[in-house]
Amino acid sequence: MKDIEWSRINKDVLESLQSPRPLFWVVIAICVLVVLVGVGAEKYQYDNGLGVALMNRPHYWQLYISNFVFWIGMSHSGTLLSAILLLTKADWRKPIYRFAEAMTLFSILTAALFPIIHLGRIWDLYWVMPYPNERTIWPNFRSPLLWDAAAITTYATSSALFLYVGMIPDMAICRDNATGWRKPLYTALSLGWMGRAREWMAFRKTYVIVACFLVPLAVSVHSIVASDFAMSIVPDWHITSFPPYFVAGALYSGCAAIITLFVMLRYLFRFEAYMTEEIMEKIAKLTFAIALVWNFLNLGEYVSIWYSNDMFEKEVLIQKFIGPYAPVVWGMLICAMIAPFAMAFQKVRRSMWGMFWLSIVLQLGMWLERFQIVSPPLASNHEPWTWSVVWPGTIQLTITAASFAWFTMLFLLFCKVFPSISMYEVKEMAFHRRREGLHDEVENIHDIQEEIIKTERGLT
Amino acid sequence: MGLRRMLENWSDLRKRDYYENEPYMWGMAIDLDKCTGCGACVTACYVENNLPVVGKEKFASGYAMHWMRIEHYWTEPDDSPEIGQKEPSDHPERGAHFIPMMCQQCNHAPCEPVCPVAATYHTPDGLNAQVYNRCVGSRYCGNNCPFKVRYFNFFDFWKDLPEPLEQQLNPDLSVRSKGIMEKCTFCVQRIRAGKDHAEDEGHPHSVEDGTIVTACQQTCPTQAIVFGNLKDKSSRVHQLWADHQVKLNRHEQDKPEDVRGYRVFEELNVEPSVMYMDRVRDTEI
Numbered sequence: 001m002k003d004i005e006w007s008r009i010n011k012d013v014l015e016s017l018q019s020p021r022p023l024f025w026v027v028i029a030i031c032v033l034v035v036l037v038g039v040g041a042e043k044y045q046y047d048n049g050l051g052v053a054l055m056n057r058p059h060y061w062q063l064y065i066s067n068f069v070f071w072i073g074m075s076h077s078g079t080l081l082s083a084i085l086l087l088t089k090a091d092w093r094k095p096i097y098r099f100a101e102a103m104t105l106f107s108i109l110t111a112a113l114f115p116i117i118h119l120g121r122i123w124d125l126y127w128v129m130p131y132p133n134e135r136t137i138w139p140n141f142r143s144p145l146l147w148d149a150a151a152i153t154t155y156a157t158s159s160a161l162f163l164y165v166g167m168i169p170d171m172a173i174c175r176d177n178a179t180g181w182r183k184p185l186y187t188a189l190s191l192g193w194m195g196r197a198r199e200w201m202a203f204r205k206t207y208v209i210v211a212c213f214l215v216p217l218a219v220s221v222h223s224i225v226a227s228d229f230a231m232s233i234v235p236d237w238h239i240t241s242f243p244p245y246f247v248a249g250a251l252y253s254g255c256a257a258i259i260t261l262f263v264m265l266r267y268l269f270r271f272e273a274y275m276t277e278e279i280m281e282k283i284a285k286l287t288f289a290i291a292l293v294w295n296f297l298n299l300g301e302y303v304s305i306w307y308s309n310d311m312f313e314k315e316v317l318i319q320k321f322i323g324p325y326a327p328v329v330w331g332m333l334i335c336a337m338i339a340p341f342a343m344a345f346q347k348v349r350r351s352m353w354g355m356f357w358l359s360i361v362l363q364l365g366m367w368l369e370r371f372q373i374v375s376p377p378l379a380s381n382h383e384p385w386t387w388s389v390v391w392p393g394t395i396q397l398t399i400t401a402a403s404f405a406w407f408t409m410l411f412l413l414f415c416k417v418f419p420s421i422s423m424y425e426v427k428e429m430a431f432h433r434r435r436e437g438l439h440d441e442v443e444n445i446h447d448i449q450e451e452i453i454k455t456e457r458g459l460t
Numbered sequence: 461m462g463l464r465r466m467l468e469n470w471s472d473l474r475k476r477d478y479y480e481n482e483p484y485m486w487g488m489a490i491d492l493d494k495c496t497g498c499g500a501c502v503t504a505c506y507v508e509n510n511l512p513v514v515g516k517e518k519f520a521s522g523y524a525m526h527w528m529r530i531e532h533y534w535t536e537p538d539d540s541p542e543i544g545q546k547e548p549s550d551h552p553e554r555g556a557h558f559i560p561m562m563c564q565q566c567n568h569a570p571c572e573p574v575c576p577v578a579a580t581y582h583t584p585d586g587l588n589a590q591v592y593n594r595c596v597g598s599r600y601c602g603n604n605c606p607f608k609v610r611y612f613n614f615f616d617f618w619k620d621l622p623e624p625l626e627q628q629l630n631p632d633l634s635v636r637s638k639g640i641m642e643k644c645t646f647c648v649q650r651i652r653a654g655k656d657h658a659e660d661e662g663h664p665h666s667v668e669d670g671t672i673v674t675a676c677q678q679t680c681p682t683q684a685i686v687f688g689n690l691k692d693k694s695s696r697v698h699q700l701w702a703d704h705q706v707k708l709n710r711h712e713q714d715k716p717e718d719v720r721g722y723r724v725f726e727e728l729n730v731e732p733s734v735m736y737m738d739r740v741r742d743t744e745i
Contacts, residue, residue: 049616050597050638051615054521055614056522056523057523057610057611058603059522060600060602060612061600118598118599119596119598120597120599120612120613120640121597121640122639125596127576127577127594128576128577128596140576140577143573143578143600144600145576145598146576232574232600232604233604233606233728234603234604381608382606382607382725383561383607383608385529385531388522390522
């Protein structure tokens with residue numbers, strides 16, 4: 001990244017809150033419209049029963065569950081990018097981690113909708129949570145769905161906290177510059193931040209602690225989502241390697257989503273100076289590495305099923321490749337297994353719109369992957385008498401489309417109200433690069449303290 | 461499950477033979493040699509258990525609610541010599557093989573641990589119970605059932621019941637609304653009535669064999685279905701299980717090849733309570 005003038009950083013980022021490109025409003029309008037249509041579809045399903053979604057026996061689970069896994073997966077790389085890269089002191093994360101964290105929060109909020117939409121009796125949803133009641137009835141702690149409910153709520157809370165904690169210094173900058181309705185909002189959220197050295201010390205500690213908490217949590221959350229499948233006895237769901245496979249898949253699709261949003265924000269909010277090609281190249285490399293891990297685990301899964309020689313599992317595996325869902329499986333393999341190799345070329349990695357379309361392809365591949373995890377094993381289960389093939393109907397597809405719109409809407413509104421680039425961290429990065437021309441190499445706490453005080457002068 | 465009970469008895473509840481001292485353990489034996497595939501049991505089940513008749517289209521789309529179904533399996537016809545390089549079939553007779561399939565009331569039921577709200581659980585008398593009022597409709601149990609004998613109310617089927625027909629509903633059990641899972645209960649309403657009757661007569665822990673009859677058993681014209689208490693050594697079902705050397709725990713089973721008794725998907729260790737007796741076929745041509 002080239003040097004950015006400190007005075008420009010505040011101005012640029014704060015401007016993004018005021019005047020995005022006109023396309024921003026068009027996207028928001030489309031999203032609101034699609035969400036409304038989705039709400040209509042859900043109302044119809046609520047009134048008439050889940051049959052209208054065209055699930056049947058044995059396809060008790062379908063698109064809602066695969067969407068759930070997809071969105072949970074997407075939420076993972078936000079944490080990866082901000083927490084893991086924070087702990088490993090990779091400073092290229094600084095201009096992009098804020099929106100990645102926001103992506104985490106909003107995709108988990110989208111994911112949380114799906115188990116609700118999926119339930120037969122939504123109105124009794126709260127029974128899944130352990131709450132004291134006069135009948136002393138508790139949920140079943142052995143059920144992976146209960147672990148899910150616990151994991152999702154924990155993860156949503158912690159990632160919201162992480163996002164918020166990381167935003168406090170920026171809230172103060174916004175507060176100092178805001179007028180109108182934004183002023184009281186930022187004042188409340190900045191918690192009286194004055195930028196004193198002591199505040200920075202406490203802030204740094206808190207931030208690292210939350211990051212340390214979040215990393216294992218993220219891994220456990222997707223492992224729990226994987227146990228929804230791995231703990232069952234359905235052939236090709238009951239696979240030991242599912243938890244790491246799901247975590248790798250989550251990071252993979254999440255990184256692809258970061259690339260998509262990266263290009264989108266760069267254009268909509270005019271962040272060309274901040275979201276540079278160098279950063280894109282680094283994310284692309286990261287995505288490529290994760291894609292290879294995922295590929296390995298995917299192939300490992302096939303091999304372990306094949307050599308297990310279990311009659312039922314082998315049948316499902318064969319049906320995946322030649323059966324009715326074969327187009328989905330092959331589509332997945334092309335989009336998620338072969339397409340990422342394009343990132344081996346630097347020309348692709350450094351091209352913004354090339355990476356944009358590639359990331360869409362990768363996400364499509366990973367979305368199909370979730371569908372082929374859920375549906376084909378149900379279609380050719382243990383009991384041959386019940387074998388049947390069902391494709392998701394209009395209602396399921398509408399609600400799926402609405403979930404994408406819902407996510408985009410929340411995300412873009414967030415970027416409109418809150419700074420989607422971390423101003424203080426970018427300043428820090430610019431400061432260090434100018435002074436040392438190197439990465440952030442601060443080793444001990446006294447140095448950090450000194451740095452903080454110096455950096456503070458850059459703040460308004 | 462109360463919290464205290466859960467914490468204190470957690471390991472006990474998971475132990476094999478936790479209900480060992482209970483007087484009842486309901487089980488079934490179905491003789492496939494006697495089954496003609498007439499479907500009378502299915503009809504009886506519809507009538508007894510207030511099952512909705514969903515109509516041709518919904519049946520074809522997989523919304524059928526038949527707790528009991530007759531599965532047909534067809535022997536491949538022998539290929540005629542001019543076409544046939546294929547091996548001739550093992551069985552010269554052509555036509556369908558039938559197997560009545562209903563909830564097997566597994567003793568290691570895969571549906572039970574996965575329910576988030578514990579709407580399905582094991583009763584002390586060996587039934588795999590489904591609590592309609594507790595069910596939230598996550599449908600995990602339906603996926604995890606290897607027999608696929610759990611039926612989900614995808615619609616409010618009772619709304620389609622034409623005017624006078626609600627009079628024929630069985631008042632002994634409820635009519636289910638949309639969004640919940642249901643399945644064969646071994647006619648639990650009849651079991652409860654039978655046990656109450658025995659208690660009234662002064663022998664609360666021993667229901668006489670044959671006094672409790674499930675709807676399918678009652679209707680079967682060839683008497684292929686036998687139902688009873690597996691813990692009662694004099695009951696017919698116990699006799700049949702013993703004759704065919706089928707044991708609840710398949711690892712204790714040491715059964716010779718030529719014995720007809722088997723349980724479906726035994727190898728999954730789900731311990732079904734329904735034993736089938738294989739159809740004897742003439743393998744000589």
